[in-house]
Amino acid sequence: MHDHSGHGHGGHEHSHIPKNETKIAIAAALTGTFMVAEVVGGIISGSLALIADAGHMLTDFASLMLAWLAFRLARRPADWKRTYGFDRFSVLAAFVNGMSLFIIAGWILWEAIQRLNAPQEVLGGVMLWVALGGLLVNILAFWVLTRGGEGENLNVRAAALHVMGDLLGSVAALVAALVIIWTGWTPIDPILSVLVVLIILRSAWKVVAQSGHILLEGAPDGFDRRDVASDLRAEVPGLRNVRHVHAWSVTQERPMVTMVIELEAGSDMAQAKAAIRGRLQERHGIGHVTIEVEG
Numbered sequence: 665m666h667d668h669s670g671h672g673h674g675g676h677e678h679s680h681i682p683k684n685e686t687k688i689a690i691a692a693a694l695t696g697t698f699m700v701a702e703v704v705g706g707i708i709s710g711s712l713a714l715i716a717d718a719g720h721m722l723t724d725f726a727s728l729m730l731a732w733l734a735f736r737l738a739r740r741p742a743d744w745k746r747t748y749g750f751d752r753f754s755v756l757a758a759f760v761n762g763m764s765l766f767i768i769a770g771w772i773l774w775e776a777i778q779r780l781n782a783p784q785e786v787l788g789g790v791m792l793w794v795a796l797g798g799l800l801v802n803i804l805a806f807w808v809l810t811r812g813g814e815g816e817n818l819n820v821r822a823a824a825l826h827v828m829g830d831l832l833g834s835v836a837a838l839v840a841a842l843v844i845i846w847t848g849w850t851p852i853d854p855i856l857s858v859l860v861v862l863i864i865l866r867s868a869w870k871v872v873a874q875s876g877h878i879l880l881e882g883a884p885d886g887f888d889r890r891d892v893a894s895d896l897r898a899e900v901p902g903l904r905n906v907r908h909v910h911a912w913s914v915t916q917e918r919p920m921v922t923m924v925i926e927l928e929a930g931s932d933m934a935q936a937k938a939a940i941r942g943r944l945q946e947r948h949g950i951g952h953v954t955i956e957v958e959g
Contacts (some may be wrong), residue, residue, distance in 0.1 A: 718793075892944075
């Protein structure tokens with residue numbers, strides 16, 4: 665016998681989606697618009713730091729647009745082809761975005777090495793004003809994403825982290841511009857562009873590792889099936905054995921578990937199942953559980 669407990673796709677909390685969707689859209693518009701200005705400014709001034717920051721902004725703009733699309737798709741109900749709905753689209757988008765960050769970081773690093781070997785003229789004045797504009801735009805975008813009470817959403821938090829990376833990139837370009845204006849030392853530009861690369865790579869690794877883990881059906885964070893089985897045997901009266909425990913996540917917010925249990929003779933099956941669900945919810949925050957009773 666088996667029992668399925670949990671919340672269907674339609675039962676998930678989506679009350680904050682319109683607000684979050686608007687936040688993402690505003691941040692994407694700000695980032696995309698200034699990204700174009702930064703590319704133009706980088707080409708005119710000859711600044712690799714500006715172009716590097718624009719490259720980071722490009723990936724963030726793509727991330728924001730995919731996050732916005734994920735909110736739109738999350739409204740769709742599950743169907744016979746996609747029984748879990750469209751929630752995992754956001755995970756797939758995060759993985760693609762993370763991989764693209766590695767490619768852009770590699771290109772910026774290559775350009776930085778070339779410029780260190782053969783320094784180029786950089787117009788510090790143009791670079792300064794563009795970098796200052798980028799800093800102000802990123803501060804505004806970060807404020808839009810973090811204000812209010814809906815910032816706990818994973819998509820919004822991820823977007824805010826990307827914008828924070830952009831903000832640091834703008835600071836690096838601003839510092840490089842000031843050094844060039846005051847000292848004329850142009851190698852500071854590729855050196856600080858490498859700093860931006862390190863920021864990009866750190867973000868990229870986290871995004872790829874987390875999204876890849878989910879796509880490979882890895883267990884939710886902190887979930888060790890060996891410890892879970894031992895804990896359930898100790899805490900649930902009448903539970904003899906727990907086998908075939910499988911845990912995965914549709915998204916970080918939708919962990920799921922299946923298991924096969926054996927009960928002592930005369931044990932109440934309904935009570936045992938309720939106790940297992942309660943324990944998993946209490947210790948791991950997992951409310952979607954499928955339990956099969958053997959014997």
